Amino acid sequence: MGDNGVVTEHLDVLVVGAGLSGIGAGYRLQTMTPNRTYAILESRDSLGGTWDLFRYPGVRSDSDMMTLGFPFEPWNEPDAIADGGKILDYLRETARKYGIDQRIRFGHKVVGASWSTPDARWTVTVEHGAERLELTCSFLYLCSGYYDYERGHEPDFPGRDSFEGRVVHPQFWPGDLDVAGQKVVVIGSGATAVTLVPALADRGADVTMLQRTPTWITSLPRRDRVRDIVQRALPVGAGGTVVRYKNVLTTMAFYELTRRRPKVARSLLSKGATRSLGSATMVADHFTPTYDPWDQRLCLVPDGDLFEALRSGRAHVVTDTIETFTPHGIRLASGRELDADVIVTATGLRIKLAGGIDIVVDGERRATRDLTVYRGTMFVDVPNLAISVGYVNASWTLRSDLASRHLCRLLTHMEHHGWRIAVPRAPEGMAARPLLPLDSGYVRRAGDELPHQGDTAPWLMRQNYLLDRRDMLRGDITEAMSFSR
Known part of the structure; x- marks a missing residue:
């Protein structure tokens, strides 16, 4: 017991979050640094993170x-684009198979972390029900993603209280909602909206996607035929590696095309949408944004399910702005009225980096907006703390796994040399740049809270897996780092 009666326990590494990143971190810690003690603290009552929280119809990768x-x-299921339930089952099975689930402490919400240089350790404050605990650790690893799990982005729509139907945010989808035979308006045009619209149409709803501005959307097959061929020809491990790199290189190539030849990328996406919809006019009116592809996140629809729902008439799209909610729907700026029994506000997420944890270093609070990243995994002048953040232009796991492996390399180096403290140090006068290369609404809204990146490696938060893999797995682990005992 501590002086105030709180329970104290020391571990070598504390991981915060039991989603994709936290489960991956557990595996890397127990295989690459097996002599270290670790635990995973999860605020919710189940593992899975995003894939356990989001239960809206059609949720998928x-x-x-x-x-x-x-x-x-x-992944050994046939679908290359998977439903959320299957992903959650995969995470649960992986955690069980490697004993990672035995390291998770559910209902443990981290609310504060205070570093002491004289003690070379973090004191982590945790709420567990009505109890407040303190744990200490030599290294703190934040795998809590960057979404606010407690609330989504909810614009203040005029007249909302006058609407007599039901208003639902996808982040908190009610299990009792039956949309069959209902008129449903989905507000938004991002990844959640384009997922919801065909799924609700499949459930018998008359769905309208109401968007203020269009979004770039691309269709990919739900089944990867190349993967099917490779897996028949090669063993599971080798085949998985081949397909993994095929997908990495394909994604990187298209992203580079959008950066270097945006007009070509726009043309390719528009032609693909026209083929799927059978209407160049509809594409021009509703699926041709003013911005270039990947200035905001590109939306994926497997097997063109959104386009198929629109083409068949089971769903509709309207591009307009909202004047006000009415008792029976929404009145638009154009004067048009959309009748609705249910309105779904797929208006986006809120960013909360580091899970909103209050970080204090030697008595000084360190706000995330004042921090600069190091290799996208640590912060300048913050000792013995790492963070797992995925890519915005590719799979989250690609980067989060690199972060965990880089952390294990660092821990091994510290052990070999007897170091107890590792802290990145930046050169004087280094230019600061925005952390994320997107103009998406959720990024703009969080602009004042996000850390910064520098203008050169290792201070860049790059969106390039191959370069990151080289530097984080084989680069100099001591570069720009200060070590002490």
Whole structure:
């Protein structure tokens, strides 16, 4: 017991979050640094993170599962784009198979972390029900993603209280909602909206996607035929690696095309949408944004399910702005009225980096907006703390796994040399740049809270798996780092 009666326990590494990143971190810690003690603290009552929280109809991966899945436990289901329930089952099974689930402490919400240089350790404050605990650790690893799990982005729509139907945010989808025979308006045009619209249409709803501005959308096959051929020809491990790199290189190539030849990328996406919809006019009116592809996140629809729902008349799209909610629907700026029994506000997520944890270093609070990243895994002048953040232009797991392996390399180096403290140090006068290369609404809204990146390696938060793999797995682990005992 501590002086105030709180329970104290020391571990070598504390991992915060039991989603994709936390489960992957557990595997890397127990295989690459097996002599270290670790625990995973999860605020919710179940593992899975995003895939346990989001239960809206049609929820699915927006990356292929050969790269979203763990490299140490290849995805073996036939679908390359998987439903959320299957992903959650995969995470549960992986955690059980490697004993990672035995390291998870559910209902443990981390609310604060305070570093002491004289003690070379973090004191982590945890809420567990009505009890407040303190744990200490030599290294703190934040695998809590960057979404606010407690609330989504909810614009203040005029007249909302006058609407007599039901208003639902996808992040908190009610299990009792039956949309069959209902008129449903989905507000939004991002990844959640384009997933919901065909799924609700399949459930018998008359669905309208109401968007303020269009989004770039691409269709990919739900089944990866190349993967099917490779897996018949090669053993599971080798085949998985081949397909994984095929998908990495394909994704990187298209992203580079959007950066270097945006007009070509626009043309390719528009032609693909026209083929799927059978209407160049509809594409021009509703699926041709003013921005270039990947200035905001590109939306994926497997087997063109959104386009098929629109073409068949089971769903509709309207591009307009909202004037006000009415008792029976929404009145638009154009004067048009959309009748609705249910309105779904697929208006986006809120970013909360580091899980909103209050970080204090030697008595000084360190706000995330004042921090600069190091290799995208640590922060300048913050000792013995790492963070797992995925890519915005590719699979989350690609980068989160690199972060965990880099951390294990660092821990091994510290052990070999007897170091107790590792902290990145930046050169004087280094230019600061925005962390994420997107102009998406959720990024703009969080602009004042996000850390910064520098203008050169190792201070860049790159969106390039091959370069990151080289530097994080084989680069100089001591570069720009200060070590002490």
